Ligand SMILES: NC(=O)C1=CN([C@@H]2O[C@H](COP(=O)(O)OP(=O)(O)OC[C@H]3O[C@@H](n4cnc5c(N)ncnc54)[C@H](OP(=O)(O)O)[C@@H]3O)[C@@H](O)[C@H]2O)C=CC1
């Protein structure tokens with residue numbers, strides 16, 4: 001069996017994974033991609049030098065299939081793949097919500113399935129990829145999955161029962177930070193700063209705070225306390241955040257994301 005990896009449904013996440021595989025040294029000849037539109041296939045061929053093929057051909061030719069279509073498109077894709085995928089392949093699903101059991105029901109008995117929730121920082125090798133084994137996936141399959149995702153960031157194994165929460169926190173997580181940066185940049189405009197200057201300040205504050213969170217090992221409360229001087233500026237802002245229920249809003253927001261992931265379990269609309 002070849003060491004070929006196929007990415008099926010190469011959109012934003014699929015393309016990010018292809019670029020990661022190539023950056024990690026996988027030869028382009030070992031990477032196949034599929035796309036729904038011919039112009040997209042041509043774009044991927046040109047950009048990465050990989051072969052773009054049909055879904056059935058990818059399923060026949062690759063030993064690892066990474067499925068990165070939207071949950072709502074997974075049913076159609078599985079119908080195309082099922083005749084060609086057996087227990088000698090590894091199927092990795094990157095979709096939100098859809099459980100490994102859903103794939104197992106549609107594939108040949110014993111087909112190993114691994115569910116992965118990654119996030120867009122895969123583009124800068126700073127992803128978090130949260131990994132769970134289906135009922136036929138062995139340690140070897142998990143290691144093969146980690147081999148694909150480790151070069152593009154961190155990996156974490158969790159029981160599949162935690163995947164919907166991981167999707168809410170980690171898969172969607174970057175979007176919350178972009179939302180905050182966008183809102184804080186607007187606040188800079190309100191305070192009279194030019195947009196570019198405000199954006200520069202906020203992005204650097206986000207980078208600095210993220211690096212400190214990751215590298216200091218300190219609890220976020222301690223880091224925030226170090227910024228918050230008695231009778232100073234920060235506590236004036238924190239009071240407003242608490243008055244406006246930002247903490248409660250985050251709890252509700254992540255619960256809503258978790259619930260939506262659960263709704264997508266059946267490749268739902
Ligand atoms: N975006 C994110 O931050 C994250 C997304 N995910 C998951 O990754 C998956 C993909 O998301 P994302 O990359 O944002 O979505 P995209 O829409 O960018 O990518 C999906 C791609 O699949 C293609 N496609 C759909 N059906 C088929 C098919 N039958 N055969 C071949 N290609 C097909 C689509 O084609 P077309 O362009 O024609 O629509 C599209 O290019 C989702 O399941 C999502 O839950 C996981 C973590 C983070």
Ligand SMILES: O=C(O)[C@@H]1CCC=N1
Pocket residue numbers: 096167171172
């Ligand atoms: O919004 C979504 O459904 C996808 C899954 C996680 C991040 N983006």
